[in-house]
Amino acid sequence: MSYNLLENEQLHKLKSKEPERFHHIMHGGKFLKIQDVDLAPIEGIDVEKLNEVARIMRGFIFSMLDQSKSGHPGGSSGKVEQFLGMVFGGAMAFDPLDPKNTGRDRVVWSAGHCSPGLYSGLTLIYESLKKTGIDFDTEKLHAVIMKHLPRFRQFDGPQGHIENYYPLSDIATGPSGHGMPSAGGLAITHKSSGLDTTVFVFMGDAESEEGMTYEARNVLATMGIDNMIVSLDYNHYGIDGAIEEVVASPYVNHWLGLGWNVIEINGHNILETTYAYRLAKQKIFGNGNPTVVIAHSWKGKCYGAVENSFKSHGSPAKHEDYVQIMKDLGFDVPGLEGDIVADMQVVLDAITPELAHYIVERLDLAKSHIKSEAENIALMKSKLGDRPLVNPLTIKRPDVLPPELTFEPGSKVATRKASQAFFEWLMKQSAFFWSGAGDLSGSVLIAKSEEVYGLITRDNPYGRGIRFGIAEQNMAMMSSAMTADRLPGGFAPVSVFGTYAVFTSMMTNAVRLVCIGNHLYPEHKGFFVMLAAHDGPETGEDGPTHQGLYWMSMFTAYPGIKVYKPTDAQETIEMLFHALETGEPIALSVTRPDVPVLKRENGVPPAREAVNGAYTYRNYQENGGRKVVLAISGMQVLLNTLETLPDLESQGLDIKILVVTSPELFEDLRKTDRLKADSIFSDDERERTIAIHAGWKGFLYPFLLPGDYVEKSICIDTYLKSGTVPQVYDLAKLTSEDIKGKIMNALEKNIMEERVGLVV
Secondary structure, three states, X not given: XXXXXXXXXXXXXXXXXXXXXHOOOOOOOOEEEOOOOOOOOOXXXXXXXXXXXXXXXXXXXXHHHHHHOOOOHHHHHHOHHHHHHHHHOOOOOOOOOOOOOOOOOXXXXXXXXXXXXXXXXXXXXXXXXXXXXXXXXXXXXXXXXHHHHHHOOOOOOOOOOOOOOXXXXXXXOOOOOOHHHHHHHHHHHHHHOOOOXXXXXXEEHHHHHOHHHHHHHHHHHHHOOXXXXXXXXXXXXXXXXXXHHOOOOOOOHHHHOOOOEEEEEEOOOHHHHHHHHHHHHOOOXXXXXXXXXXXXXXXXXXXXXXXXXXXXXXOOOOHHHHHHHHHHOOOOOOOOOOOHHHHHHHHHHOOOHHXXXXXXXXXXXXXXXXXXXXXXXXXXXXXXXXXXXXXHHHOOOOOOOOHHHOOOOOOEEOHHHHHHHHHHHHHHHOOOEEEEEOOOHHHHOOHHHHHHHOEOOOOOOOOXXXXXXXXXXXXXXXXXXXXXXXEOOOEOOEEEEEEEXXXXXXXXXXXXXXXXXXXXXXXXXXXXXXEEEOOEOOOHHHOOOOOEOOOHHHHOOOOOOEEEXXXXXXXXXXXXXXXXXXOOOEEEEOOOOOEEOOOOOOOOOOHHHHHHOEEEEEOOOOOOOEEEEXXXXXXXXXXXXXXXXXXXXXXXXXXXXXXXXXXXXXXXXHHHOHHHHXXXXXXXXXXXXXXEEOOOHHHHHHHOOHHHOOOOEEOOOOOOOOOOHHHHHHHOOOOHHHHHHHHHHHHHHHHHHHHHHHHO
């Protein structure tokens, strides 16, 4: 029988005969709902005591918010029982007296605005330790105790969003959705290193709206990263209103459909939270997938009139309402505005000696789950075989470079081929180097390094390549965050992640967050290479959508990362070694076409001098002409300028060519070795300098006087079109003839201005 499905009656006949055609069974993760199940007691879990602890945590949360008149009560109060079930329930490995022990489980607050929740939990922990007579160095541990809470959101107190140096916090977080992939990066690092540690994540339900969390969920499930547990605070509200206004499809589908295992619970039931995290930690589903605990909760639990509404998200109650809220919680606070310490003391007094001892007992259990460093190193050795267990940050440039990192002067080698060689070499030197690309590994030339140990898959869990797909945001967040950790043995993970330079703008916020983390917690400063490949107009035929011209403007503005733009293949190697040794993240500009490897003769410095950020490629000829400095970044504009040099000198100029590889590195040199910096380029030379760059003109502003930014910047300041490389340079007016004309025009205008100045 044939069907004309354009007729509704025919559709009904088909449905009657073959109903399976009208139903799709979702394939993905496994599901378990223990919400409102009559669960058996667990030894050591005193529900009554832990409910009292939850009350105390909320007392600290609400009082610190009344003092600050700023902060986030909603998610903080809603996650209290989740925090208690995770930390005290027997699933987590954690030692409050050694909170950064490398064998601990990691914790990431993707809901980074829930800082009052973390600080109240830490206050509970450390005040309980004090009450049981345990001594510790508060400052050394970055512990939070009651005396810190009145300074919440002040410059000398606990900060507004969660930072990475605190106990039970391993990534500096804040922007919605970024913490979840950060945690994924940590989980990948640990699992692929052979460790059995777990990464726990506190996440809000509205974060599912953020695109990078989809990218992360997809990649993590595909790779089988089953050492990650997300505690998802499912309260149905974001900042502006109900999440159903944005996510209309069944919420659980957004996790199950991507392969995540789901455990559904009442997020305010201590026994259910304890069961959920233990089951997830035990990997009871056995399918190698990560697990999300969807905890049904009330946003702003116990927070008066705004309880269970989006209005509790970031709006502390009025003082008189706060006083009533505290009394409803059972705290008979004085409630005098301006004297929050008295209120907090009432909350602190609720931690009785009996309760403090119980909390310490639960912490002792958490501590017992930590493997020793020797055990963990042995575990890594057993899983990683004969790979070198070497800290990448200790690797130095060999006195004699290996042949694969040496390029014949005069030959033509794309700088991306040099970085390819370096990453492949580095992968063989250390077991703690990872690489990945935004679906472009064969183009940005990361594939060779990925092939050394293979991609991380379920069948190859100890690989070192990560297949991110078209997911630049997630790639940057995972790859940079994984470096902000220290593995057992003190090993520092290092990563490279690459895409076309023009697409790096999509990764800026992720990179910024890890740079902030590096600043806040330099002991765990992470080093990574963001590979900005196919830079400049050299990706000509693709047109303006792929021509990397202005991306540098975003990264030169960020403290904690520098833009490196080596001129040739040999400089690329030298600058990568320099970056590795300094340990500061870099954005590395590499180009697609083969370009000459410079011949280092006739006064041209060795390639290693590129690490100064600038070097004198050709000094003044002392021919009696007018002295001019040409500050040049990029091989093609250097070649085009050299071609026109005889014509320029025939017009009475004495030209010095300054090759610029990183203005930021040169500024560092000025601070550390002013004599050497001045020998390369002095302040006096700025007034006679013209900058040439096949991209964003601001990149070379540090070599010009402010008044010269417009007239003495030869650059590209508009979008181009498709074409071959010569055609695109012609379109950009950066051919040899164009450069010569622009130099002469700039000098002529400068002479006229000088004459006008003399007349005035």
